[in-house]
Amino acid sequence: MSSLLVQGATTLLAQGATTLMVQGTTSDAGKSTLVAALCRWLHRQGVSVAPFKPQNMALNSAVTVDGGEIGRAQAVQAQACGLAAHTDMNPVLLKPNSDTGAQVIIHGRAVTSMEAAQYHNYKKVAMQAVLASHQRLSEAYQVVMVEGAGSPAEINLRAGDIANMGFAEAVDCPVILIADIDRGGVFAHLVGTLELLSESEQARVQGFVINRFRGALSLLQPGLDWLEQRTGKPVLGVLPYLTDLHLEAEDAIDTRQITKAEQVLKVVVPVLPRISNHTDFDPLRLHPQVDLHFVAPGQAIPAADLIILPGSKSTRGDLAALRKHGWETAVQKHLRYGGKVLGICGGLQMLGNRLHDPLGLEGAAGSSSGLGLLEFETVLAEHKQLRNVQGRLRLEDAPISGYEIHAGVSSGPALERPAVQLDDGRCDGVQSADGQILGTYLHGLFESPEACSALLRWAGLQDVQQVDYHALRERDLERLADLVEQHLDTAKLRGLCGL
Structure with missing residues (x-):
């Protein structure tokens, strides 16, 4: 890792540029959705915000205004910010071409294909691209809203990590941890993830968001109280389960059934x-x-x-x-x-x-x-x-x-x-x-x-x-921003964004 780049990123933060990162306890916990929601919530307050995902692994991609390709989810998040998608928003994109290998795309351009073991050794080079893109976004926007990848507690992937806590530590940014209660075991996911982090990484986590909750919040409240007491960290809010929310998926195919007219x-x-x-x-x-x-x-x-x-x-x-x-x-x-x-x-x-x-x-x-x-x-x-x-x-x-x-x-x-x-x-x-x-x-x-x-x-x-x-996507981005206002602690979020 380039110490100069790390030093540069840290200096920018000290000068007032704010980075906030959303990490998840699992894949599909709601990271992409929460980042899109926070981006639109900030954008409609007049805050200059840009999305960022250090490393993405997906076969859904978009072409950017500067002629490269990035993950599709970051293009949607750019729309949430009122921006054209740019390669700096997702500097490292991995597109699997086999069960063990992937095409490696740096700053929007394919540079090589690698097996997983090869890429592990390539991460130091990839990290330089990640920090360079983050620095440029930090110079241009008030807030950089970052999405992690998978889970920060994947023990086998933590060495040389550039997608989760490795990045957060490098740029010294706070982290929100989101978990999907609809999967079951939400408290085990949150506490277990926290326990597997180092002390400095645990201190970086500033709060939890619980996603896809169905039912009466009063029945969940004892668990929330226990979680805050057990970890010493606040629950920033509980987002409801939405059956009719449709944002483009990062990778998984959405197979939810939608009622249609008889003649189709x-x-x-x-x-x-x-x-x-x-x-x-x-x-x-x-x-x-x-x-x-x-x-x-x-x-x-x-x-x-x-x-x-x-x-x-x-x-x-x-x-x-x-x-x-x-x-x-x-x-x-x-x-x-x-x-x-x-x-x-x-x-x-x-x-x-x-x-x-x-x-x-x-x-x-x-x-x-x-x-x-x-x-x-x-x-x-x-x-x-x-x-x-x-x-x-x-x-x-x-x-x-x-x-x-x-x-x-x-x-x-x-x-x-x-x-x-x-x-x-x-x-x-x-x-x-x-x-x-x-x-x-x-x-x-x-x-x-x-x-x-x-x-x-x-x-x-x-x-x-x-x-x-396009109007349907705009409608759902506005709905997500409304959910932030209605269900999350916006005062704490504004503080985490340096506002």
Whole structure:
């Protein structure tokens, strides 16, 4: 670790820049949600605040204003702050490409792929990037709101930690610890986590937040009193369980069922082993006229109007898995019966004749046969294409915006019938001559209301109700800020933020 960077970060804090960190007792304890809530709560008070996650491991990513990629959750948190997403908000992103290895992205750019043991030795280099980004944010904003990763009490990961207490110690910031009571054992989670920390780390924890509580608070109060007495630390509040809160997930697929109208479009997405950016489908999951169904490995693809082949971090491997589960045959049958197929990014690449990985970017070097549904081939190139783009769908000339994150370069006669005309003069994607198949490299295409409606009409839905997904996300961010006001100790929070 660079002592100069640590000294610089500490000096900034002494000059008035405030950093507050949210850590969780487990994965999915509510860290991302609480950071987004606090960011919007501060933002609407006129406080200059930026989100920050030192290290993220996720296959859901977003393209930033400076042309890099960061975790999707940090892009949502940036929106909560009224900011455009920037690579400094998530300087280290790990994108798993196997059970033991991941692509390492530093300041928005892929630098290498490593096995877990290799990355453990690389953390000193990664920490320098983390502290440099934190320093820049500290210079630009009143408050830096930090999200930890997983749990700070993972004993096997504590040496050289850059994601939780290792970072908090380096920049000398206070920590809030959040736990999910809906999982059960919330007091054991909080006390046990605290016990596994060092004395200096324990002193850094300034309070607890309990998340996803159902029922009468009076029944929980004896436990809260015991927790405060046992640890000497305050409970900053208890957040209620919300069944209808929808923020883009950091990694886990949200499979909660939503009541829909009787007349709906049935959409199926096969869950590939390395599915990426499944947040593409959140607008469909929330659409009142769409019945979205994720098909897990081992399950048969049911009858549907539209099958979507999603993005993938390991396209050739996921293509092999698709065949293993019998999904290729299901796609072919679906097309014979007149159904529609949409491929996004890696899913687009699967639609072609061949997929080549000469450099071994996603596994062993080699080539694979595609589904052969369209006349083109794809070669994986060394450098990713990272862009935020705008354009128009060839369907109904509907305006569309989205982002590209892919290493593949596709070519072939099928691409002479593109799906999208981009404002920068390029064409994107492909449409089949019979109109049954459409593919695109664009993520986020369903977030554009007009494009989403056009795609749903193409897939067979009549009288489409237009939904503004961005407005839905704004609504939920405002609801989260309201929860902070109603259920947390805002006076103590303001003090922790240096206000």
